[in-house]
Amino acid sequence: MPEPEKLDLRSHDIAADKRAELLRLFPEIRTEGGKLDFEKLRLALGEAVDMGRERFGLTWPGKAECFKAIQTPSLGTLRPAPEESVNFDTTENLIIEGDNLEVLKLLQKSYLGKVKMIYIDPPYNTGNDFIYPDDYSESLRTYLEYTGQVDAEGKRFSTNTDTDGRFHSKWLNMMYPRLYLARNLLREDGVIFVSIDDTELANLMLIMNDIFGEENQLAIIAWEKRFTRSNNAKLFAKVKDSIVAYRKSEAVQKLREARTEKSDEIYSNPDNDPRGPWTSVSFVNPATKEERPNLVYEITNPFTGKRVIHPTNAWKQEKEKAEQYARENRFYWGKNGTYEYPRLKKFLYEVQDGVVPVDLWAHEATGTTDEGSKTLDDILGKDIFDNPKPTRLIHRMLGIVTKGGTEPEIILDFFAGSGTTAHAVLELNKQDGGNRKFILVQLPEPVDPESPAGKAGFKTIADICKERVRRVIQKLNDEDAGKLDLEGQKQDRGFRVFKLAESNFKVWDATAPKDAESLAQQLELHVDHIREGRSEQDILFEILLKSGFALTTPVETRALAGKRVYRIADGAMLICLERALTLEAIRAMAAEKPARVVCLDAGFAGNDQLKANAVQTFKTAGVASFKTV
Template sequence: MAESEKIDLRSKDILAERLDTLRDLLPEAFREGIIDFEALKQALGEEVDLGRERYGLTWAGKSEAIKNIQTPSVGTLVPVSEESVNFDTTENLIIEGDNLEVLKLLQKSYHGKVKMIYIDPPYNTGNEFIYPDNFREGLEDYLRYSGQMNGDGIKLTTNTETDGRYHSKWLNMMYPRLFLARNLLREDGVIFVSIDDHEVHNLRLLMNEIFGEENFISTIIWQKVYSPKNTARHFSEDHDYIVVYARNGDLWRPNLLPRTEEANSRYDNPDNDPRGPWKPGDLTARNYYSEGQYEVVSPGGKKFKPSIGRYWLVKYDKFLELDRDDRIWWGPRGDNMPALKRFLSEVKQGIVPQTLWKYKEVGHTQEAKKELLEYVSFKNTDNVLDTVKPTKLIQRILKLATKPSDNDIVLDFFAGSASTAHAVLKQNYEDDGNRHFICVQLPEELPVREDKLKSLMDIAKVRICNFINKFNEGNDKERAQLDRGFKFFKLTSSNFKIWDTAKASRDADELAKQLTLFADNLKPDRSQLDILYEILLKAGLPLTTEVSKIAAAGQEVFSVAGGQLLICPEQVINRETLRSMMKLQPRQVICLDTAFHGQDKLKTNTVLEMKSYDIQFRTV
């Protein structure tokens, strides 16, 4: 008889509930399971003295890294349709820009929507960690670096071990990015981070702070090479790590891996059991069991008891029941130590993932390089990447963390040559999936500029375009529903002139300039499409939201999400256009504030009229 669920006679533990809520919202404010009030103050933007002893990870520049999180981005993402593939229909995104700024911009639109994150960040080996010296100014530094703003540019640095802040610089770069990434994960989401021996220890501590130690899942060992390096100084480094954390460790579970022919081949049917193939399993265990010491007799008359320190798994009555059901194997002559018959038809239709991933199963670095060269033609060998990951490795992660039919979003904000995008497209092709990717990459210059390849982002785009072209050559009509494209966006400054409080407060002349900008705050070189996508981002809508153009009294209007939102980016708007939009009965209408310049009465009447139609009206 099954036991009924016991009623908790205690009243609701309000304090525990509040602590759980706070831990979920601010895991970085907890140390060894309890609140660290100094860390809590720091998380809320207050200056604190971290001099006293405490358990936790600290380093030079951590306070600045936390401030970087708290500083909002004033940038935007502009669409580049001519460098995209199937821009109007695809739900995949490739974004060029500093991933810290991009992650900030994605917070509204993708908060809690990403199912899986995979990143392969710089490993901090002394010659691979190349990033701008200082992103304290955020977007302005990036614009100078990428050539979008006049100036001398900003210095790139190699984070060498001779630098006294070798580890600190890496942690300062990683902390805000991982923090913002966590916000994007679904409650049942998970992040996989590739890393090597140089920073795996710091990464674990860093992610304990950001995700919470209780949400650590595992550290996977990936055998990345197929032969030892004889030139190694001490040991041949044959593996990397993949550190796994869930957004909520109690909720997330990995999918089972598909059963392989090798796994199924371990099952046999020597006694022609009608239930099919089986394999023998041990009937004893080391755990003490009070009713687990008894003697059994085989059909051949031999007597058996567990060896010293071991016990039968089941009671004697249960053992006899299993034997009567022909679930005990006594060997071909009926005189072996009894074993439990485990039938293939009754086992899980999949394999529980293990933490050791061999190159024969998930690929190695040479295979990854060969795969890259299949889709990207390099004129200069110096531009060929050495640290690219095989798509089979990422496909293994996709199988564990996503499902083919769930429209799962996969994020990679250190996209490199777009191995993750490639893996998503491949996996969708193999299991008819509808996963979608968001890949972000800094436009890092290649060692030698080529005609078509000048930056790492160029490699990524060429690779994915060529894979899609090869895919299309097959003309597989049955798979016509698969997403075969990507929208390409670039990080740049806002389409709107931003009020600069610091400048305005300096003197009267600066204030006058700021007021002039505020009166006409739209930048002259931006298209209506640029404005549209910034409004979508700032309104919290995904960049893949369905958009179509309609005419309203002779002016262009964008209909978003099946007409629920109407956006008019016209710089001057007339009454007829506004009334035409109202007749379409959207839930919300957004217009430019400058469109009402000199028409205060029209704006006031529009607000009242929209309200009477139960339409939310906003300007930007």
């Protein structure tokens, strides 16, 4: 009898899809070991490959290691923490506590191409705010040591000082793999915003061009982060930061932000046009008559009857279009026809989809760091977190990129800090009835016990983030208490907390000694390969994540033939983690007609006949995939 397929939950090769596509297109490049022969690929591509020795590009010490970090599968998992969550069973928002490199790897399969907008405010590499793993090949181990989940001689996360000979290289090594993995999560019409100061702006632009493509650069926005100036600076006072914006692809063709009173000031109605307020633009073309002879013709001033033609330049559109504008009273000749040449009316009602964003954001519209601090002080107490971004800054990005309708739109921030992004998402959803969802990732960086945050009882920055979002949710709920829900749509005001940890399944140590005693010890450890202390819920969410389901996928618990079975996404998959399976339970699961079934290997307790019957039963029922873990 055939065996069920074994589901390996300890690895996820993010490059497998690309390798498979190359092998499909160029089967001749496959080696005996199933790997790729790049010399044969170069020959197959022929002239399409640039073999020149001098190419424009970006390199630095450690870039090759970045790709190793990207391609090394994570051996971690995300353990649910319902006790720290708000509305765990119903919410679709996430706050994940962990090293964002490992978390981004774990999110690849479930959230690939699903994120509408990313905003990050990473360390600016000022010399004292930069935490990173020293060795990417041991990033999970480093994190577990750092958070005290495993024993270690010392914590291996540290600051990056400007006396280090590889000061900029280390920052690039930290940022590159995270941005690379983040790009995979964006939708084709997705946009990413990255806050930065002058220290690493140039280097950030280079790696963004490398990862996203220079053609997808949208803007380098200058944000006025403060409007008061100190005279203490010796050279220039720093009053702005930059926000770098890129799109995922050319699917983003048009961006608009909401109109404001200021943007509408230019519209008026001096001639009482029944179509409402308007402004006017020149109808004279910058091109000369010689350059655009097809746009040279006479236009009649209806007030004076005079036929005019510009002495040197052409008009902006062809004669037929100008005649249409004249019939529709779209030309403005000034009061009583005093203008020498016509101007074209642009009506306010024609531009209600918004205004084109600009790359200069003044503090009046987006707030300052002082405003961000005041907001957080009001929520958590004074000086709990340094220099948080104002929520109005995130509002503006969300207003440009997201629609605010009933369609869910995922917003990701993997340098979450105090949780400003979640705060902004919740506020904006209340304002426009939107259905935006947030995913925050924050390292549990310890708080100094003697700092205001430490004295307030916070142990980590991740704790600050979670508590801020809890209090924002409570505040919004209090404001809405007693109000009628006229829209019939309940706001999602909650979040699920997950924490990075080692996989629930023990990993075979390939580096262990190969003597008989060591091998016997490893085999004994894997008789029951589930780690001690792990709950059924821990295992359930790891299976969901590695099977490509979002961490907020609806899960229904059913009793089938006396066994607990988890019904995933309206029956798309069934998961049974019972350790004593029966043929009756297997038949009951098959009768549900799921596409996939996952069971514990221990559930068969070495009963090969029962396992063989399960394979046949599910196959007969049309189950496409039956796996054991």
